[in-house]
Every structure is written in structure tokens, then in C-alpha cells.
Amino acid sequence: IQMAQSPSSLSASIGDTVTITCRASQDIRNDLGWYQHKTGKAPKLLISGASSLQSGVPPRFSGSGSGTDFTLTISNLQPEDFVTYYCLQDYSFPYTFGQGTKLEI
């Protein structure tokens, strides 16, 4: 299953709201997660099951979608949010990541 993530990079300002999208090459139900990756650190799970926010993740992060089209929305951007984000389909093996979106200030 191919995951087409867009955009590959995104410029925004503190306080803005941004949306990142992932499109699957086939129906993956809601078997999609979103991960945040800061350079030099381990990635962090933000959202699983397309829309379930992980414990401890700020509510300004939200996910939606099912089937083939998914979105990650980050509202009220904070300085620590300007890192890279990935979607991952966990519907069938081999699991596959999107190409990543680098969020730049």
C-alpha cells in the first residue's frame, strides 16, 4: 500500500492552523497513525486509529478520515511543533509510511 503524503514541506507561523494530508492507494479503513519526529530523537505517536489522540498529546493535534483520505490538523501552532510529521498505514504488511512533512517556521 502506497501512502502519498502532502505537502512535503509547509511554512507557517506561531498561532496558525495547518493541515497535512495522506492518501492511501487502497482502502485502509481507519488503520492510520500520525507520528511527530524531531531530529535526533525517537519519533512520537500522536494519533492512532486515524483520530484517537494519544495520552499526553495536546488537543491542538487532531486527526480525521477513513478509507483512503486522512488529515492531521495542528491548530494554534507552538514553537515545538515545527518538526517533521509522518503518517503510517497499519492495515496490512508491509506497513508503510508517508514521505513526511517538514513544518517550518
Next chain:
Amino acid sequence: EERLADSGGGLVQPGQSLRLSCSASGFTFGDYGMTWIRQAPGKGLEWVGFIRRKQLGGTTEHDASVKGRFTISRDDSKSIVYLQMNSLKIEDSAVYYCTRNSWQPSNPIDAFDVWGQGILVTVS
């Protein structure tokens, strides 16, 4: 605290082998599937492979890029998952992460909820 600690990386020549280890603590290791993920320099995250928990057979899945060369195994008595990498290629150079799969019968959502710190493998 639930933790994963990766170890065993380093510099090897093409064609050589290396074994990575990932030691778990703070949770019942045998209840979880485990996954290896990597990130090559300047590239995105790449799923490498997965091992099921013993109750589900302890079987493995691997990406086509490593199938036949990499093997994932686990020792539940030591709470360790291994990634045996043989016939290494230059393109296997990456930071390798072990992760825990969150899937449980009571909560059947699969996601990587605990991560190791990452270990660098350089093939040159």
C-alpha cells in the same frame, strides 16, 4: 516507566553482519508485538519488520528490501528483541529504532507507542 533501549550498532563493511538488540523494561514484554523501523540519512522513516507475540505464534513479517537478509527474533525471558542483519549493503546505513506495537485484544489498534532511542548502523 516503559522503556526500550537499543544497542549493537556500529560501522561494518558491505557483506558483513551485525545484530541489534532492544531491551525492554517497565511493561510485560511478552504481551506485545515488536517492530524495527529505520531512517537512512536524509530520508524518511521506513518500516523494516515485525515479530508477533508468542501467543499469536511469534511469527515475523519483513519488508521486501530486507527479506532473506534480516531476521527478527525475541527472547521473552530476557525481554529482548533482536534484529540480525546479514549481507549488509551500503543502503542499509540508517538509524534503527525498535518500537512496541500497541495492539492488545482489549484495544485492537496497532500503533508504535513506545520507541527506543535509536542506534546508528553505518555500512561502508
